[in-house]
Amino acid sequence: xxxxxxxxxVIAMLAAGLLLALVQARRWRAGxxxxxxxxxxxxxLPRRYLVDVHEVVARNSFNSRFHALTAGGFLASLxxxxxxxxxxxxxxxxxxLLSLALAAMLAGGLMVGWRRRVERPAExxxxxxxxxxxxxxxxxxxxxxxxxxxxxxxxLPGWLALAxxxxxxxGCAELVLxxxxxxxxxxxxxALHLVAHPRPLRFRDGAGRDSAIRPLDLEAPKLGTERPxxxxxxxLLGFDACVQCGRCETACPAYAAGLPLNxxxxxxxxxxxxxxxxSDRSYAGHGHPGRPLGGVHGGPxxxxxxxxxxxxxxxxxxxxxxxxxxCPMMIEHVDAVIDLRRFQTLELxxxxxxxxxxxxxxxxTDNPGGRPLSRRLDWAVDLDLPVLAGKGGCDVLLxxxxxxxxxRTQRSLRALVRLLxxxxxxxxxxxxxxxxxxxVARRLGDExxxxxxxxxxxxxxxxxxxxxxxxxxxxxxHTLRNEYRPFGLDVPVVHHTAFLLDxxxxxxxxxxxxxxxxxTYHDPCYLGRYNGEIDAPxxxxxxxxxxxxxxxxxxxxxxxxxxxxxxxxxxxxxERRIPDVRMDHARATGAATVxxxxxxxxxxxxxxxxxxxxxxxxxxxxxxxxxxxx
Amino acid sequence: xxxxxxxxxxxxxxxSGRPRRAPLDAQALELALQLVESGHAARVHALHAGDPANxxxxxxxxxxxxxLEVLDLPPGVDPVPALVARLRxxxxxxxxxxxxxxxxxxxxxxxxxxxRSLERPIVPDVVAxxxxxxxxxxTQALPRGRRRLVGAGLPLVATLHGSAPAARQSAFARARxxxxxxxxxxxxxxxxxxxxxxxxxxxxxxxxxxxxxGTALDRLKAATETRAGQGRLMVQPSPEDAAxxxxxxxxxxxxxR
Numbered sequence: 033x034x035x036x037x038x039x040x041x042v043i044a045m046l047a048a049g050l051l052l053a054l055v056q057a058r059r060w061r062a063g064x065x066x067x068x069x070x071x072x073x074x075x076x077l078p079r080r081y082l083v084d085v086h087e088v089v090a091r092n093s094f095n096s097r098f099h100a101l102t103a104g105g106f107l108a109s110l111x112x113x114x115x116x117x118x119x120x121x122x123x124x125x126x127x128x129l130l131s132l133a134l135a136a137m138l139a140g141g142l143m144v145g146w147r148r149r150v151e152r153p154a155e156x157x158x159x160x161x162x163x164x165x166x167x168x169x170x171x172x173x174x175x176x177x178x179x180x181x182x183x184x185x186x187x188l189p190g191w192l193a194l195a196x197x198x199x200x201x202x203g204c205a206e207l208v209l210x211x212x213x214x215x216x217x218x219x220x221x222x223a224l225h226l227v228a229h230p231r232p233l234r235f236r237d238g239a240g241r242d243s244a245i246r247p248l249d250l251e252a253p254k255l256g257t258e259r260p261x262x263x264x265x266x267x268l269l270g271f272d273a274c275v276q277c278g279r280c281e282t283a284c285p286a287y288a289a290g291l292p293l294n295x296x297x298x299x300x301x302x303x304x305x306x307x308x309x310x311s312d313r314s315y316a317g318h319g320h321p322g323r324p325l326g327g328v329h330g331g332p333x334x335x336x337x338x339x340x341x342x343x344x345x346x347x348x349x350x351x352x353x354x355x356x357x358x359c360p361m362m363i364e365h366v367d368a369v370i371d372l373r374r375f376q377t378l379e380l381x382x383x384x385x386x387x388x389x390x391x392x393x394x395x396x397t398d399n400p401g402g403r404p405l406s407r408r409l410d411w412a413v414d415l416d417l418p419v420l421a422g423k424g425g426c427d428v429l430l431x432x433x434x435x436x437x438x439x440r441t442q443r444s445l446r447a448l449v450r451l452l453x454x455x456x457x458x459x460x461x462x463x464x465x466x467x468x469x470x471x472v473a474r475r476l477g478d479e480x481x482x483x484x485x486x487x488x489x490x491x492x493x494x495x496x497x498x499x500x501x502x503x504x505x506x507x508x509x510h511t512l513r514n515e516y517r518p519f520g521l522d523v524p525v526v527h528h529t530a531f532l533l534d535x536x537x538x539x540x541x542x543x544x545x546x547x548x549x550x551x552t553y554h555d556p557c558y559l560g561r562y563n564g565e566i567d568a569p570x571x572x573x574x575x576x577x578x579x580x581x582x583x584x585x586x587x588x589x590x591x592x593x594x595x596x597x598x599x600x601x602x603x604x605x606x607e608r609r610i611p612d613v614r615m616d617h618a619r620a621t622g623a624a625t626v627x628x629x630x631x632x633x634x635x636x637x638x639x640x641x642x643x644x645x646x647x648x649x650x651x652x653x654x655x656x657x658x659x660x661x662x
Numbered sequence: 663x664x665x666x667x668x669x670x671x672x673x674x675x676x677x678s679g680r681p682r683r684a685p686l687d688a689q690a691l692e693l694a695l696q697l698v699e700s701g702h703a704a705r706v707h708a709l710h711a712g713d714p715a716n717x718x719x720x721x722x723x724x725x726x727x728x729x730l731e732v733l734d735l736p737p738g739v740d741p742v743p744a745l746v747a748r749l750r751x752x753x754x755x756x757x758x759x760x761x762x763x764x765x766x767x768x769x770x771x772x773x774x775x776x777x778r779s780l781e782r783p784i785v786p787d788v789v790a791x792x793x794x795x796x797x798x799x800x801t802q803a804l805p806r807g808r809r810r811l812v813g814a815g816l817p818l819v820a821t822l823h824g825s826a827p828a829a830r831q832s833a834f835a836r837a838r839x840x841x842x843x844x845x846x847x848x849x850x851x852x853x854x855x856x857x858x859x860x861x862x863x864x865x866x867x868x869x870x871x872x873x874x875x876g877t878a879l880d881r882l883k884a885a886t887e888t889r890a891g892q893g894r895l896m897v898q899p900s901p902e903d904a905a906x907x908x909x910x911x912x913x914x915x916x917x918x919r
Contacts, residue, residue, distance in 0.1 A: 381833030
């Protein structure tokens with residue numbers, strides 16, 4: 033009798049949960065169509081879940097342990113309880129297995145309770161989530177008692193067993209029906225999101241890293257995303273998979289600096305906007321700094337920017353991908369930001385601050401500073417750089433980028449050129465033929481200007497013969513390597529740190545002078561997170577004999593300098609500046625020098641006032657170390 | 663409710679020489695659009711005389727214009743008669759234009775010639791405009807940031823000063839959607855212009871004389887400070903004295919020989 037009641041209740045709950053999930057699915061289906069390979073996604077699901085997601089969750093081992101215990105125990109118990117619906121299976125061994133699963137879940141539930149109720153991290157959201165430990169414990173403890181009793185042959189009085197089943201049923205309802213809006217919706221939505229992910233290549237079954245922004249069809253009737261229903265349906269599903277764990281919040285450099293952006297709240301705003309008459313009154317976590325909760329509203333067919341999300345929130349993002357790197361549900365925050373920015377820029381012409389003027393200059397002169405392209409080599413008039421148009425071909429094309437117009441970057445470029453000469457590299461530059469790569473236009477949502485620059489740069493590059501492109505600008509590196517591919521460019525693009533490391537290893541450059549200072553290396557987002565290159569710069573620093581200390585946040589989890597994504601142009605005000613926050617990390621190491629490998633990072637970090645470590649580009653350090661001994 | 667006509671020319675970027683919206687004309691269009699948005703003006707007629715296929719015209723459409731009228735004229739032709747003829751037909755209360763465009767031969771005379779032909783007053787260097795009853799209150803920019811309030815009766819021609827509110831951003835999708843209406847126009851070619859050849863000029867790059875030694879402040883001063891107290895101060899000179907002083911200065915600097 034107990035077995036029948038138990039399995040009937042649980043099967044009914046699962047059916048109700050499925051129904052609710054279908055109702056939820058209708059909300060995403062309102063989004064735009066997207067090409068999704070469901071078969072491949074379903075096949076890849078176990079691996080994506082157990083390897084890719086686990087890798088993210090396991091960065092906090094306590095969380096991964098309780099998650100494995102709770103989710104594993106819960107799923108196993110559901111299967112076993114459903115099996116108990118068949119009378120021949122109501123065997124002591126099945127009850128014993130069920131007890132085992134529930135015991136594991138109980139342990140996990142206690143750990144969840146510890147995290148949510150005792151050691152509660154600040155970034156966690158409350159609300160419905162606060163009831164999660166009680167639901168887990170009610171389900172696990174009550175059903176465990178019943179299962180143990182049944183294993184032992186049914187010693188408890190009937191009314192007590194029934195009461196326990198009812199207590200467990202409440203827990204089960206809370207967990208399963210929670211698919212609707214509650215804590216467990218991420219289990220269903222998250223799995224579906226892994227199946228229908230908009231970037232399947234980012235998983236290990238794909239290429240492992242997929243960070244390039246997708247080209248936009250400029251012929252489309254509406255450009256960019258205005259309303260929630262303008263997102264692809266699987267992106268809406270991705271937002272709904274958010275479990276409000278707040279890992280993005282702790283990683284976001286804009287949030288840390290008190291800029292009005294919290295990636296978790298941004299995603300929750302997009303989830304809220306999926307409901308008719310949605311409002312953030314029931315949101316129970318940290319909001320966007322400086323913006324009170326409860327004042328925003330929206331709906332699936334209403335504009336997102338304005339009533340739901342303040343424009344400052346949109347433009348505070350540096351596109352550093354720290355949130356994406358940290359998200360256990362594999363949500364693509366940056367793609368959402370870029371889609372929304374595209375509508376603001378291309379349809380409304382509402383790019384804020386200096387950015388609108390920069391885009392206009394970029395269109396008129398092909399560089400964001402509005403300078404004549406023939407002046408790109410003025411800084412090197414004494415270096416007599418070989419120009420590719422005069423040479424016809426070379427081994428290494430040195431892509432200068434727009435830093436060539438910048439005093440600070442010219443210093444590091446001079447160092448790089450002297451190193452290339454010292455190593456006898458056959459290199460050339462494009463000179464006046466080099467246009468801006470379009471990175472800043474694309475991040476600011478001006479896809480039209482980006483595509484124009486990309487096509488013309490690709491046409492120029494395909495005219496010449498060279499083996500590879502070397503650049504000191506990770507933004508240009510990422511754009512040329514990953515984002516020009518759909519426009520027909522497929523050549524190796526190497527960052528100068530990797531290239532210099534090769535020269536040192538091949539013996540073409542020799543470290544002659546030992547530099548004695550301690551140094552800490554600041555990873556540029558577009559080299560580290562976007563392209564996964566975190567080892568070569570470190571190996572280079574080691575090779576020239578510097579003592580290297582790591583910052584609290586480094587490598588793939590490094591913090592942004594605040595210079596990417598057009599953020600310095602839109603210049604949204606916060607409590608602090610992002611580079612000041614980052615310099616605090618560098619100061620904490622006690623290192624005398626911060627080594628940077630990106631012109632933006634050099635500019636942003638050198639702009640920090642007060643006592644601080646000196647900022648040096650890696651090429652400058654290598655030049656100093658390879659200076660021949662007198 | 664008044665009707666506004668805006669004269670739009672094609673500018674030329676000083677660094678790249680590429681066609682673009684002329685900044686002052688774009689500010690004139692901005693003022694006109696603001697008049698429509700605030701309910702003071704009924705509609706904006708945007709007029710250009712020149713090549714209807716010029717892509718720079720799309721920059722104006724991107725500011726939110728639905729349509730732009732182009733009087734189809736070949737290059738090197740005086741646009742004034744064609745513009746005057748079209749403005750007589752439209753009879754707008756207010757004609758707005760930038761104080762000067764960016765073409766090689768632009769002297770800023772077009773608005774004046776037009777005002778004379780239309781027999782209307784012209785107010786130059788306007789930074790703000792308010793319509794009240796049958797007149798307009800205009801704020802004029804004077805040198806050194808000073809401002810002057812001017813009252814004028816309608817209809818009138820006004821030209822915009824660079825310190826007027828900045829032109830709004832040109833949005834790609836709006837630029838694509840707006841339409842360009844081509845109207846046939848007559849004009850006489852300028853024989854002098856046809857004989858002229860134009861080519862870009864630029865100074866050769868030079869390394870800055872880097873001053874070594876001293877403190878950072880000394881080096882910064884040496885790089886940025888201008889030599890003071892070497893000029894000649896003339897207080898209310900006669901026009902002849904002033905002109906000869908300028909002439910001498912131009913010779914001294916090698917501008918004329």
